[in-house]
Amino acid sequence: MTTEHGRPPAGRWHDGTPAVELRAVRRTYKGRQGTVEALRGVDLVLGKGTFSAVMGPSGSGKSSLLQCAAGLDRPESGTVLLGGQDITALGENRLTRLRRRRVGFVFQSFNLLPSLTVLQNVLLPQRLSGERQDRSRARELLAQVGLPDHADRRPGQLSGGQQQRVAVARALITRPEVVFADEPTGALDTRTAQEVLGLLRQAVDVMGATVVMVTHDPAAASCADRVLFLADGMLVDELSRPDARSVAGRMAALTGPSAGAAA
């Protein structure tokens, strides 16, 4: 796998099948300050084999959207479907099993286990879900993310960019239908960020995965097929085949002095 990414070969894997669907999803938080409506009725369909970026001002509901879509959190009301299956109707144990087998995660802070080797970290989702641990696939993925000789090292011996590559390999080990990435490049320098984005892009283009990525960075968002813009818990805009300049322009409209009017 190279780490370059260009424009997606549009629709190579995307046949119109929905990978993730949100229907009238609401999420509220009750706190001392009162009730916060983090998501106020979000409807969304993300096609199989597509790369979507989620952007919006701070507090607009991006993480809440990702958490609900990934089955890490439950909406107050509304429905979330993964591969056509209603995950909001599942009990905790079945939801956990489904997440482990069918969903991959990449976080800003890498979240590798320091006491495990790189190879063991990549195999962890299979170990947790009780599947056979496929060491040859793990080594293959490590080679694809550019770390063929790092399997026996510990995460602490790797750079931030290398750790995030391991996290991408780990996210892909179970051949998940959807990879959810929350600010995956937030802790990386520009060049390393581009390399990690290239790996996510290739997961879509080569493996047919569906990627959903929250980001604050217009350059990162421009690697996606589609950018969704949230404001005040609602989807207010979107861009297809984005470039960094147009993404930055839309964001400025949401965060600038007349943002209320734009949203």
Ligand SMILES: Nc1ncnc2c1ncn2[C@@H]1O[C@H](COP(=O)(O)OP(=O)(O)OP(=O)(O)O)[C@@H](O)[C@H]1O
């Ligand atoms: N656990 C919680 N308890 C109370 N309020 C919460 C909680 N989590 C999120 N919120 C509130 O819900 C709203 C949406 O939060 P969310 O984290 O989804 O936004 P975000 O767009 O991801 O923000 P950021 O870009 O700053 O990470 C915010 O007003 C936030 O304060």
